[in-house]
Amino acid sequence: MNISVNSLNMPLLECFGSETRVRMIELLSRQPMNIKELADALQLSSAIITKHIQKLEENGIVGTESISGTRGRRKVCYLIPDSIVLQLKAPEPPEEHGGSGYAVSIPVGQYERCSVKPTCGLASENGVIGMVDDPRYFSDPEHVKAKHLWFASGFIEYRIPNYLVGRQTVTSFSLSLELCSEAPGYNEHWPSDITFSLGDTVLGTWTCPGDFGSTPGVHTPKWWKLGTQHGLLKTVTVDERGTYLDGVRLSGLTSADLAIGPGRELLFRIACPDTAEHPGGVSLFGRHFGNYDQEIEVRIGYE
Template sequence: MNIHVNTRNMPFLECFASETRVRMIELLNEKPMNIKEMAEALSVSSAIVTKHIQKLEEAGIVATESISGTRGRRKVCHLVPESVTLQLKTGEPPDRNRYSVSIPVGLYTGYEVRPTCGLASDSGIIGMTDDPRYFSDPEHVKARHLWFASGHVEYRIPNYLVGNQTIRYLSLAFEICSEAPGYNENWPSDISFYLNDTRLGTWTCPGDYGSTRGVHTPKWWENTSQHGLLKTITVRPDGSFLDGVKMSDVTTGHLAVGTGTDLRFRIASDESAEHCGGVSLFGRQFGNYDQDIEVIVVYEPAPQ
């Protein structure tokens, strides 16, 4: 999880300004706990714990699940991100030289997928699972979650540059994990990312997460992938990075972006990879992060 240190992310950053909330994170690092258990461990009231949990939930740090117990239902809390990277320096020019777009995961413009595969909206399965033909169904634009064992999906990012403007910095943030039959949290997958047919790099996802329900996953969705990991790719003048860690020497200058030409972003799980473990993508109303594929393009103004 990659967090820029700025005023837009204050709700997240404020979570660590409280010793009580940090102690709660320490407790949840050991095991999931319910409100009463945390209140007893911290020697505070359940009302205080509930208030802090609400703030941690809003920031996406903690998720809660209501489960049945011997004395009725109880609210069990668990940590969401495995790690968080605070990005102090982004290399971005002033806000006036940027634009952003949000691309739904179902709004792909090209695909080649192999089973296990499928599409889901916020209300149900689209078409039939494990039948790649339904990736061409017009209803695919409503997908909030998609998955495939191997192959790729490709999205078009609009290019709003004019004249001699050039891209300086580009970021893409999305929730993703492997795709195992059912789910398997120890299921590595080598997932590659491309822009305009240029490979930015490959990341090995540890697994397909299904043991705990996603914060935003619909209640009708059962048994399979529940959520992914929030990953952020940045392409800068000094290379391509995943959550701040350099993937390759591919820079914005290598992308050959011309005026009026869209950018093509591809997510792929190649059959020839060492770990061909598939791809699961989560958009709004699915997974742990209520977002689609979020794109920021920062550009250099045309020379005067």
């Protein structure tokens, strides 16, 4: 998870301003724990622990699940992200196409190709598009209005504009998006192997820990009642050093290996095949859904 250090992200940054919350994160990094176990470990009341958990949960750091125990139901807490990378320097503003880089925002509904299997569906900010669990509606012209889409297996592919001319070549490729797994309804513990590719080149695979629906998405419409509420913000970067996911090195694949020049088709694919070790599907979020008010944001640097 990449987070810019700015006033918009103060609710998340405040999560680390409390020694109690930091100690809770430290405990949960070792294993999931219920409220009472956390309270006993930190010698605090369950009410205080519950308040801190709510803040961590609202900001996508901790997930919770209610399970049956010997004395009724108990709330088990677990960490969602493996790491959070703080971006201290604000991204450079988009330059003109003749400069050294450009940025584009691709709405999640404006995909080029897809092949999906149920459970699946699309939703705009105002309502569901077509019928749920019917892949035919992914070809409906209304799909361009989608701000949230989901599928149990298959892929979805987006065309990224290529503004290179002459002898220009790509030196960096960065893409950020909000997504998670896709379980019927939702399931906080539903791992999914989600693979990112650019053309025929696999950039890497990320195993999402779950499909998040226990807490409302910050931007998810109030009318939405179909389970999944938000995802995790992930950033894939390929530059001259290698390929990274949220700042963590995935492979030695570099921007030179991509060999992107003028006229080359840039197709970005998000896939979860039936043959994956964890075929847990994909839920993708754009503006007006999830925790981050953004579409698929792409930045390309060149020389």
